[in-house]
Amino acid sequence: MLRGDITVAIRTAVMNELAEVGYGRLSIEAVARRAGVGKTAIYRRWSNKLEMVLEIISDVAERKVPLPDTGSFAGDLELLMMIVSRALQHRIASQIIPDLMAEAARNPQIAETLQRALRTHQQAVGEKLVGQAVARGELPEDTDADLAVDLILGPLYWRLAVARQPLGDDDLEKLAAAVTAALRASSD
Amino acid sequence: MLRGDITVAIRTAVMNELAEVGYGRLSIEAVARRAGVGKTAIYRRWSNKLEMVLEIISDVAERKVPLPDTGSFAGDLELLMMIVSRALQHRIASQIIPDLMAEAARNPQIAETLQRALRTHQQAVGEKLVGQAVARGELPEDTDADLAVDLILGPLYWRLAVARQPLGDDDLEKLAAAVTAALRASSD
Known part of the structure; x- marks a missing residue:
């Protein structure tokens, strides 16, 4: 070799x-x-x-996820959720993630590595996805990027990695619509 | 003894x-x-x-959480989120939960026990909290209870148990408002 x-x-x-x-x-x-x-x-x-x-x-964890720019926040959000939900349901990821999270509770170097990777992705989602939507006038200027990230990634992670229940046919679309409504309202 | x-x-x-x-x-x-x-x-x-x-x-896991009835969905939601965020930040819980989730990926009996406990809590939140709000006319009749549970518990779990970032002073209030807006809009 x-x-x-x-x-x-x-x-x-x-x-x-x-x-x-x-x-x-x-x-x-x-x-x-x-x-x-x-x-x-x-x-x-x-x-x-x-x-x-x-x-x-x-x-692996810090590998750049190609963040979508579909021209609308609704489109970007649905595409990102599709990418994240595929990743969370991947056989390897669904076994490795919980194991490393558990190790992280006892090993500070593993915790630091995971947190660093997570921050990279959270920032990318918060800055790029939310930033694009604010620039297009689809979300208010004062949209809270941290809250946005929690609302975008949290429900998907909960459903697929914690409750381990499959997503129904139009669940991603419904979730994307709900999150969009939440973000529009939250900065009023 | x-x-x-x-x-x-x-x-x-x-x-x-x-x-x-x-x-x-x-x-x-x-x-x-x-x-x-x-x-x-x-x-x-x-x-x-x-x-x-x-x-x-x-x-421990199936112990009934006293679900709030404050008279309004906004009040119920904020109180529930406060209870859940305390539980997730508890020293014992924050170490035991990731460990058991990792074991569950390899041990079907542990997985079944965790899933059963989770279903009990998810149903309680979906049926009682959302049910009360629908009965009061605060949420539409066709509110999707599963989506509601993902939106209520997901962002908190993500912030506190995955990203392990603390909640700011008015974060729970903002999150509760965002989730309420999401649920009102999602059934339109």
Whole structure:
């Protein structure tokens, strides 16, 4: 395998092991076996399990989500919600996210990595999506971006990652309409 | 100790151990030590760790939350949000909830217990709070109770349990107003 291919194989193996056994039970041995590489290939890249997981998770979690610009806030919102709901229902994400959140309650470095990734996404949603809508005159100038982010991401996260209930056919459309109404009213 | 006192001591010890070390690392020995009882006192009540944790968690999680009836939907909503935000910020809850959610991804019995408790609370919020508001004519007859629950609990859970950002002084009031506007509009 080429050097780049080995790194990709290790990253994929780490994500799959995290999903299957969780951070606590993840071992360098199992990752090496799954990736089809020797343990030295791993120790050449990272000095321990925490460092390896932190780097791979930050890379994945901070990857830029292409934020939509459909020309209207309603359109942007529905598209963003569709992207987020797909991500939350992804098999790997739906197992890794709760596990890392639990580890974060005990491990400050994992907590810091997750918080940093989350802040990046929250800011992107707050500044770009809400900013565009304010610029178009669709939302009031004084729209509270933090409240907007809670209203946009919270209900989806609750439904899909906490209650783990599927979304019905027109649920995203209804949710987007409700959130738009909430944001218009909240700054009156 | 009296029999009832022993049970209370064990329950308290289990909750504290769950918060400190998590389900995976929790041991009957540590619970017995913490409760100041012998291991036999525990095995007389439950045959194993899973059974013990499931019973104690169901008891706590399904405990009825006294749902407010302040006379108006805005008042009910703000009071409910205050109760939920206190609960989510409680030291024990904020450590136990993510841990059990992570275990639930791998243990169907824990998943079932959490889902049952959640359904009880979701139904209470949907039927009582939203039902009262519909009966008073404050919300339309065809208000979607599931959507209402997602909008009421989702943003709070996101802010406090995922993003782990504190609520500002008037955030609950703003959130309650936003959710009310969303629900009024969503059924138009």
